[in-house]
Amino acid sequence: MRFRDKVAIVTGSASGFGRTTAARFAEEGAHVVIVDVDETGAQGTAELARGTGGDAEVVVADISTRAGATAMVERTLARFGGIDVLVNNAGIAQLDTTGSWDCTEEVWDRLIQVDLKSVFLCSKVTIPHLQARGRGAIVNIASIAASVSIGGAAYAAAKGGIVSYTRHAAPELAPLGIRMNCVSPGFMRTPMATGERHGLTPEQQEERLAAMGARVPMGHTGSTMDIAEAVLFLASDEAGYVTGQELIVDGGYVVR
Numbered sequence: 001m002r003f004r005d006k007v008a009i010v011t012g013s014a015s016g017f018g019r020t021t022a023a024r025f026a027e028e029g030a031h032v033v034i035v036d037v038d039e040t041g042a043q044g045t046a047e048l049a050r051g052t053g054g055d056a057e058v059v060v061a062d063i064s065t066r067a068g069a070t071a072m073v074e075r076t077l078a079r080f081g082g083i084d085v086l087v088n089n090a091g092i093a094q095l096d097t098t099g100s101w102d103c104t105e106e107v108w109d110r111l112i113q114v115d116l117k118s119v120f121l122c123s124k125v126t127i128p129h130l131q132a133r134g135r136g137a138i139v140n141i142a143s144i145a146a147s148v149s150i151g152g153a154a155y156a157a158a159k160g161g162i163v164s165y166t167r168h169a170a171p172e173l174a175p176l177g178i179r180m181n182c183v184s185p186g187f188m189r190t191p192m193a194t195g196e197r198h199g200l201t202p203e204q205q206e207e208r209l210a211a212m213g214a215r216v217p218m219g220h221t222g223s224t225m226d227i228a229e230a231v232l233f234l235a236s237d238e239a240g241y242v243t244g245q246e247l248i249v250d251g252g253y254v255v256r
């Protein structure tokens with residue numbers, strides 16, 4: 001068990017990558033903190049985590065606000081007494097891919113707030129507690145949109161910001177014993193990517209996924225487990241000398 005008695009916070013863990021990642025941390029012995037705006041989904045993840053024998057706490061909070069990020073840390077400390085790992089995973093998509101450079105200011109502001117500022121806010125409030133432990137790991141979820149044009153310019157700007165933030169913060173955090181890395185998923189099967197959250201019918205979702213998979217050298221979309229395993233690796237001692245890196249998990253799309 002790589003995370004026995006470690007405390008791991010996973011934001012956006014009511015669904016998708018976050019849910020699988022939280023369950024995998026629990027399976028590896030961690031106490032997991034499931035943070036999301038979706039309480040029902042978060043409780044579902046907590047049940048999954050407890051089903052593996054792990055301990056789980058649900059925090060319903062909007063991590064794109066200072067108040068939400070602070071509540072996340074306070075509840076974690078009250079329940080588990082410290083923090084070892086933070087996974088900044090919560091995010092929203094931009095599906096208005098036609099002319100996305102010209103999106104409304106509201107769309108731009110919301111994507112930057114939820115997808116980028118949340119990473120800064122949650123890191124800012126968590127780092128002093130990782131420092132108190134003398135070590136810790138942060139894994140941010142970016143996207144291949146940071147590297148290649150796949151539609152959604154505001155989303156890409158936010159995700160590119162995460163990669164840059166990670167590269168710049170990591171050397172400053174290294175002397176504190178804290179590592180920061182990011183994972184950039186490619187085309188993956190989650191409610192965000194299928195278009196389910198944007199009202200696409202099941203047939204339209206399957207068409208969308210098939211079209212995505214056809215563009216990938218490996219010939220198919222990826223799974224939530226593909227991302228969870230990359231996150232656990234970067235958070236673990238196996239990656240103890242790895243910091244400031246972007247691990248791209250995309251079936252070869254970016255290098256095709």
Ligand SMILES: NC(=O)c1ccc[n+]([C@@H]2O[C@H](COP(=O)([O-])OP(=O)(O)OC[C@H]3O[C@@H](n4cnc5c(N)ncnc54)[C@H](O)[C@@H]3O)[C@@H](O)[C@H]2O)c1
Nearest residue numbers: 012014015016017036037062063091143185188190192193
């Ligand atoms: N699915 C993909 O193909 C893909 C590809 C690249 C990157 N990503 C990134 O991976 C991360 C997870 O995405 P997913 O595909 O699992 O999506 P998802 O929609 O299944 O899960 C995202 C979760 O974040 C939560 N969330 C959203 N805004 C929040 C907020 N302000 N506060 C708290 N929780 C909030 C949602 O309620 C949801 O449970 C996101 O950052 C996303 O941008 C996804």
